[in-house]
Amino acid sequence: MTDNTHSSPPALVEFQNVSVVRDGHRLLDSVSLTIREGEHIAILGPNGAGKSSLIRAITREYYPSAGGAGVVFRFRGRDTWDAFDLRSHLGVVSSDLQHTFTRGISGREVVLSGFFSSIGLFLSHEVTPAMERRTDEILEFLEVAHLADRPMTELSSGEARRFLIGRALVHDPSTLLLDEPTNSLDLAALHTFRKTLRKIAQSGTGIILVTHNLHDIIPEISRVVLMRDGAVQKDGPKADVLTSEAIADLFRVPVRVREEDGYYYATGY
Numbered sequence: 721m722t723d724n725t726h727s728s729p730p731a732l733v734e735f736q737n738v739s740v741v742r743d744g745h746r747l748l749d750s751v752s753l754t755i756r757e758g759e760h761i762a763i764l765g766p767n768g769a770g771k772s773s774l775i776r777a778i779t780r781e782y783y784p785s786a787g788g789a790g791v792v793f794r795f796r797g798r799d800t801w802d803a804f805d806l807r808s809h810l811g812v813v814s815s816d817l818q819h820t821f822t823r824g825i826s827g828r829e830v831v832l833s834g835f836f837s838s839i840g841l842f843l844s845h846e847v848t849p850a851m852e853r854r855t856d857e858i859l860e861f862l863e864v865a866h867l868a869d870r871p872m873t874e875l876s877s878g879e880a881r882r883f884l885i886g887r888a889l890v891h892d893p894s895t896l897l898l899d900e901p902t903n904s905l906d907l908a909a910l911h912t913f914r915k916t917l918r919k920i921a922q923s924g925t926g927i928i929l930v931t932h933n934l935h936d937i938i939p940e941i942s943r944v945v946l947m948r949d950g951a952v953q954k955d956g957p958k959a960d961v962l963t964s965e966a967i968a969d970l971f972r973v974p975v976r977v978r979e980e981d982g983y984y985y986a987t988g989y
């Protein structure tokens with residue numbers, strides 16, 4: 721008899737033995753990783769560890785270089801996906817995207833453009849009253865309604881980052897995937913960003929945070945995956961994974977890891 725009382729939520733991402741080779745370079749090396757719906761997880765690794773490649777595999781920009789027995793490459797239980805469809809389940813926030821907003825697009829337009837998976841709005845885009853309402857809700861939730869009409873180029877990095885999160889939230893995705901989200905944020909912006917991310921996590925949205933900064937890992941994140949050389953080095957509960965030994969080994973520098981108020985910091989390097 722099956723006991724459903726303690727069954728885990730269904731898998732969002734299910735990878736077994738996924739390797740990706742590009743231009744003769746092994747970007748992912750036999751990665752096995754299951755991420756469940758609603759989970760709050762961090763993927764931590766040094767520069768060049770393969771984090772961006774993993775994100776590209778999750779969002780179907782990269783496919784496994786070899787299939788066959790033992791290779792599993794699924795998103796929400798399915799092998800094949802239309803990228804547009806996938807993004808209605810997974811909101812992607814990348815700080816790189818911020819640099820592509822160069823013309824005078826307002827924060828509100830950035831959020832609305834999420835409905836069309838575009839960068840800004842174009843004449844062919846038909847914005848419906850329902851889209852406007854959803855955008856208003858998101859702007860309120862992210863506490864940026866007062867900045868919504870300002871051009872992105874006139875916002876601070878921290879403010880602009882919140883509009884990018886808003887853009888990723890338009891389809892009400894079950895999970896947000898954040899790629900190095902605190903790059904170029906100062907202390908005040910980092911503080912606001914953490915508050916925003918905690919609010920999203922607490923609202924029930926899953927979080928996949930990809931970063932090389934320990935201090936990005938908000939207390940709501942309970943599981944951490946360490947990546948190096950395209951491979952998963954360690955995967956488990958945060959307190960077991962974020963030890964001084966494991967982080968020193970991951971970054972190849974002598975560090976001490978300490979925990980304070982639910983956040984982890986590396987010192988001594």
Ligand SMILES: Nc1ncnc2c1ncn2[C@@H]1O[C@H](COP(=O)(O)OP(=O)(O)OP(=O)(O)O)[C@@H](O)[C@H]1O
Nearest residue numbers: 742743745747765766767768769770771772773774
């Ligand atoms: N298309 C490609 N062809 C060849 N090598 C690549 C390609 N893309 C990435 N690489 C290399 O693969 C390795 C992993 O890159 P990736 O961008 O996934 O790492 P990362 O962990 O995201 O790094 P960072 O934190 O610096 O962004 C790096 O050594 C990179 O130079």
